[in-house]
Amino acid sequence: MKTFLSFLLLCCCQVLSAQQTDQDLLALITKQDSLFWDAYNRCDTTAMASFFTEDVEFYHDKGGANIGLASLAATFSKNLCGNNSWHLKREPVEGSYKVFPLKKDQVIYGAILHGEHVFYIVETGKGPRLDGQAKFTHLWLKRDGQWKMKNVLSYDHGPAVYHSRRKVVLLPAALLQTYAGRYKGPQTADAAIFPKDGQLILKIGGKEFSIFAEKEGVFFDKERDLTFEFDKEKKLTVKENGVAAEVLNRVK
Structure with a gap:
C-alpha cells in the first residue's frame, strides 16, 4: 500500500x-x-x-x-x-x-x-x-x-467576416422618434429614417437597414463598420471605419 x-x-x-x-x-x-x-x-x-x-x-x-x-x-x-x-x-x-x-x-x-x-x-x-x-x-x-x-x-x-464589438443600448421611444425624418446628402438623394421595434430603420432606394443605438445620438450597423451620428443641427454623419464618408442634412 x-x-x-x-x-x-x-x-x-x-x-x-x-x-x-x-x-x-x-x-x-x-x-x-x-x-x-x-x-x-x-x-x-x-x-x-x-x-x-x-x-x-x-x-x-x-x-x-x-x-x-x-x-x-x-x-x-x-x-x-x-x-x-x-x-x-x-x-x-x-x-x-x-x-x-x-x-x-x-x-x-x-x-x-x-x-x-x-x-x-x-x-x-x-x-x-x-x-x-x-x-x-x-x-x-x-x-x-x-x-x-x-x-x-x-x-x-x-474574406473576413465583420464582428461588431459595439454594444446595443435601448433608448426611449420618444428619443428615437426625434431622429426620424428624411435626409439628403452629396451621395444619397433620399434616405428615410424611422423607429421600429426599439431601433432605427434606414430606408434607401427601397431597401431597409436596421441600425442600433450605441449611445444617444450614435447608431451602428452590425454587418459593417458603419456608424451614424446625429447632431442637434439636424445633420447625420455617416462614418466608415471611423472616417466620415458622407454628411446628410435633414430636409423633412
Missing part, C-alpha cells in the same frame, strides 16, 4: 509539473507571438526579422514560398512594407490560439502555435478597413536559449 501511494504521488507530481511547464510555454510563446505582430503592425522589418531562424521556411497559399531569412526579409521590405501610403494591420481571432509543446526526454525544445487572424488595410488619412482572414501554423524552436520561428504556414486566406 505504501509503495502504491508513493507511485500515485509521483505520478501526480509529474502531471502537475507538466501542466505548469506547458502553461509557462503557452505564456512564453503567445508573448513572443504578440511581440512579433507588434513589429509587423509597425512595419519594423528589422525587428520582424529577429524572430526567425536563418534557415526559416515560409509558405503562403497565395504568395508562394520564401526559403531563408534573407529572402523573407526582402519580401517584408519590398512588398509588405514597401508602400508609405498604406500597410496591413493584423489582429488575432479571440479564442483561436492553440500551443502544442515539442519534447525530447521530457525537455521542451519547441512548440507549434496554431491560430487564426484577420487583417486590415490602413491607408494614410483613412481608418482601418477589414480586408481578410486566414489560419496560421508556426513552428517555434529554442536555439541557443532564444525562441525563434523555423517554419511558417499561412493558409486558408479569404
Whole structure:
C-alpha cells in the first residue's frame, strides 16, 4: 500500500509539473507571438526579422514560398512594407490560439502555435478597413536559449467576416422618434429614417437597414463598420471605419 501511494504521488507530481511547464510555454510563446505582430503592425522589418531562424521556411497559399531569412526579409521590405501610403494591420481571432509543446526526454525544445487572424488595410488619412482572414501554423524552436520561428504556414486566406464589438443600448421611444425624418446628402438623394421595434430603420432606394443605438445620438450597423451620428443641427454623419464618408442634412 505504501509503495502504491508513493507511485500515485509521483505520478501526480509529474502531471502537475507538466501542466505548469506547458502553461509557462503557452505564456512564453503567445508573448513572443504578440511581440512579433507588434513589429509587423509597425512595419519594423528589422525587428520582424529577429524572430526567425536563418534557415526559416515560409509558405503562403497565395504568395508562394520564401526559403531563408534573407529572402523573407526582402519580401517584408519590398512588398509588405514597401508602400508609405498604406500597410496591413493584423489582429488575432479571440479564442483561436492553440500551443502544442515539442519534447525530447521530457525537455521542451519547441512548440507549434496554431491560430487564426484577420487583417486590415490602413491607408494614410483613412481608418482601418477589414480586408481578410486566414489560419496560421508556426513552428517555434529554442536555439541557443532564444525562441525563434523555423517554419511558417499561412493558409486558408479569404474574406473576413465583420464582428461588431459595439454594444446595443435601448433608448426611449420618444428619443428615437426625434431622429426620424428624411435626409439628403452629396451621395444619397433620399434616405428615410424611422423607429421600429426599439431601433432605427434606414430606408434607401427601397431597401431597409436596421441600425442600433450605441449611445444617444450614435447608431451602428452590425454587418459593417458603419456608424451614424446625429447632431442637434439636424445633420447625420455617416462614418466608415471611423472616417466620415458622407454628411446628410435633414430636409423633412
